[in-house]
Amino acid sequence: MAEQQQQQQITALDAPASGQSRTGRAVALARLLHYECTRLFQLYKERETFLDHTLDHGRLVSLSPNSEEPSTEEQVQLLHSALRKCLGLLQCVILKEEEEWGKLEDDYETMRDSVRFRIEGLLHTTKDLVEADGANMEVTPDHNCTEETDGALKGFDLKKWTYQVLQELIHWADHAAQTLHVLHVEREGTNET
Numbered sequence: 001m002a003e004q005q006q007q008q009q010i011t012a013l014d015a016p017a018s019g020q021s022r023t024g025r026a027v028a029l030a031r032l033l034h035y036e037c038t039r040l041f042q043l044y045k046e047r048e049t050f051l052d053h054t055l056d057h058g059r060l061v062s063l064s065p066n067s068e069e070p071s072t073e074e075q076v077q078l079l080h081s082a083l084r085k086c087l088g089l090l091q092c093v094i095l096k097e098e099e100e101w102g103k104l105e106d107d108y109e110t111m112r113d114s115v116r117f118r119i120e121g122l123l124h125t126t127k128d129l130v131e132a133d134g135a136n137m138e139v140t141p142d143h144n145c146t147e148e149t150d151g152a153l154k155g156f157d158l159k160k161w162t163y164q165v166l167q168e169l170i171h172w173a174d175h176a177a178q179t180l181h182v183l184h185v186e187r188e189g190t191n192e193t
Contacts, residue, residue: 023184026125030180033118034173040115041166043108048159060168061085072183073130079179080126080137082172087119088141089165095145096158115169122176129183 020028063078070078094112103109123139131137185191 021188022129023180023187026129026180027177027184029122029125030173030176033122034170034177036111036115036118037169037173040111041170043111044163044166047108060089060164061172072186075179076126076130076183077137079176080123083119083123083176084138084141086169086172087123090116090119090169091141092145093162093165097162100154100158
């Protein structure tokens with residue numbers, strides 16, 4: 001019940017303030033996504049207490065810019081690509097967890113679905129922000145769920161991989177909030193969001 005009340009508060013936070021700019025709404029959405037990714041990770045660690053340590057791993061999603069000093073719009077395009085990969089990874093986690101354990105319909109799964117919905121929303125938002133600059137951007141997930149999960153991820157390995165994916169989501173949601181804030185400041189000339 002407390003989780004439902006918290007979710008209602010989050011949804012209210014997501015509603016754009018009247019007069020808020022497109023970039024301001026994008027920053028607010030990215031910050032909300034970061035909060036929800038962090039909460040999802042906490043719920044996962046509560047569920048899988050034996051994984052309560054940091055696993056050393058490299059980035060699951062990494063991007064290299066075309067230039068040494070990409071413009072803010074180019075950074076948003078790179079961010080968009082990273083979010084597409086994150087969405088694909090999350091959808092793969094959902095698929096593999098449901099195959100392995102079925103639908104549990106608990107707070108973790110509710111938050112997981114909310115995070116997926118937020119990433120989809122942020123993909124549409126970032127597309128709208130930079131597509132006007134001539135970029136043609138997809139909003140579909142960029143991951144086909146085969147390289148990590150070709151039958152090898154079961155049980156404990158799946159749990160460790162899910163842990164890594166959730167950490168990746170937190171990283172990119174934080175990166176999204178920072179990058180979109182810079183875009184907002186550049187376009188709106190104000191630090192207020």
